[in-house]
Amino acid sequence: MESKYQGQDQTLLQQGHSGFAADWGSDQRVFKKVSWGKAMMWILLLSDTFVFACFLAAYMTARSSTTVDWPNASEVFALHIGGHNFPLLLIAIMTFVLISSSGTMAMAVNNAYRKARVPTALLMLATAALGAAFVGMQAFEWTKLISEGVRPWENPWGAEQFGASFFIITGFHGTHVTIGVIFLVIIARKVWRGDFDRDERSWMSRGNGDYEGVEIMGLYWHFVDLVWVFIFAFFYLW
Amino acid sequence: MAQSSQTAGTHAKAAVGEHGGQQHPIRLYLLVWGLLFVLSAASYYVDYAGLQGLLRWTLILTFMMLKAGLIVAVFMHIAWERLALSYAILLPPLALIGLLVILLVESDYTVATRLIEFGSR
Numbered sequence: 001m002e003s004k005y006q007g008q009d010q011t012l013l014q015q016g017h018s019g020f021a022a023d024w025g026s027d028q029r030v031f032k033k034v035s036w037g038k039a040m041m042w043i044l045l046l047s048d049t050f051v052f053a054c055f056l057a058a059y060m061t062a063r064s065s066t067t068v069d070w071p072n073a074s075e076v077f078a079l080h081i082g083g084h085n086f087p088l089l090l091i092a093i094m095t096f097v098l099i100s101s102s103g104t105m106a107m108a109v110n111n112a113y114r115k116a117r118v119p120t121a122l123l124m125l126a127t128a129a130l131g132a133a134f135v136g137m138q139a140f141e142w143t144k145l146i147s148e149g150v151r152p153w154e155n156p157w158g159a160e161q162f163g164a165s166f167f168i169i170t171g172f173h174g175t176h177v178t179i180g181v182i183f184l185v186i187i188a189r190k191v192w193r194g195d196f197d198r199d200e201r202s203w204m205s206r207g208n209g210d211y212e213g214v215e216i217m218g219l220y221w222h223f224v225d226l227v228w229v230f231i232f233a234f235f236y237l238w
Numbered sequence: 239m240a241q242s243s244q245t246a247g248t249h250a251k252a253a254v255g256e257h258g259g260q261q262h263p264i265r266l267y268l269l270v271w272g273l274l275f276v277l278s279a280a281s282y283y284v285d286y287a288g289l290q291g292l293l294r295w296t297l298i299l300t301f302m303m304l305k306a307g308l309i310v311a312v313f314m315h316i317a318w319e320r321l322a323l324s325y326a327i328l329l330p331p332l333a334l335i336g337l338l339v340i341l342l343v344e345s346d347y348t349v350a351t352r353l354i355e356f357g358s359r
Contacts, residue, residue: 016321023322031323042327053334057341065345067352074285092282099278103271106313113261215260215315222313226306232278233302237285238295 037204041216045223048176052227055169056234062161071157073236077141091236094137095228098177101130102225105218112214117194120214124188127221131181138174142167169231176224187217260315270312277301277308 013032014022023030031039063070079089108123145166149156152164187204190196196205196213204213281301284294311317316324 020321032320034323046327046330049331057337061341061345065348067349088285095278099274102313106267110264110267219314222309226309229302229305233298237281237298
């Protein structure tokens with residue numbers, strides 16, 4: 001059977017920092033033991049890191065250069081339930097939903113490598129459902145803020161840059177979640193049908209029980225959760 | 239030569255299966271999952287309790303970095319990848335610290351200019 005990692009003598013790979021130097025100084029390829037699909041996903045995620053970092057840095061610049069008070073996120077995103085005011089409640093729920101989805105995704109990857117077809121597909125669908133719930137709550141959040149008069153150029157509570165920062169940062173993140181949900185459903189369907197078990201090569205699978213596509217999907221999904229960790233800290237809690 | 243025999247030894251331990259070696263005990267995932275919940279609850283509590291100032295920022299950043307570290311290391315398997323990949327992913331974002339410093343200096347200047355020209359606050 002043809003090796004997954006062609007042209008590499010797996011027994012001669014060095015470990016640790018000498019391995020790091022040897023990998024980067026070697027012929028053919030730097031990322032040994034990493035399929036091209038996974039390496040490309042990581043490179044996409046690295047560039048995406050810089051996109052989100054630019055948004056957050058721009059938000060930081062806007063917030064620290066304005067002479068007007070920044071709206072208090074704790075109050076802006078509060079929910080009134082039964083006469084009591086819960087600060088930031090919806091955002092907290094969204095955070096827990098997204099973390100739960102990361103957990104189900106990790107379980108899906110684990111099941112995929114045991115070639116447990118049905119549990120993998122079901123866990124991926126659960127992940128997609130949680131992701132869709134997250135986007136739904138985000139849509140609710142947007143509707144609420146827009147009806148309260150938040151625009152990219154003004155808002156009722158303070159610094160004008162608040163609206164632009166909010167819509168760009170959460171909008172771009174929500175777009176990532178939406179794309180993730182779509183791909184989760186596509187790959188879950190492939191897993192469910194047993195596409196990865198057949199000996200057919202595709203752009204997602206080398207065939208013959210290669211479930212790495214699920215892990216690569218997982219990388220993207222965990223990244224979406226990772227970005228939310230930073231948004232939660234810098235935009236909502238700060 | 240000494241190095242290559244040591245290499246073979248460590249390699250046997252970190253043997254790569256057909257799945258690229260990224261199968262890990264489910265208990266570890268559950269542990270990380272639980273920790274993420276606890277850390278999120280803790281950072282929400284920082285807001286709920288209304289902590290302010292340096293204590294608030296320190297706690298927010300600490301919980302944020304712990305959560306990010308757990309996700310990247312365990313859920314995204316960076317802890318088990320070769321250093322060539324880990325460093326290629328983890329080191330470039332450090333350049334952002336430079337960007338943040340430049341922008342903070344710049345916004346200090348902007349806010350000073352605004353106060354002088356518009357005289358608000």
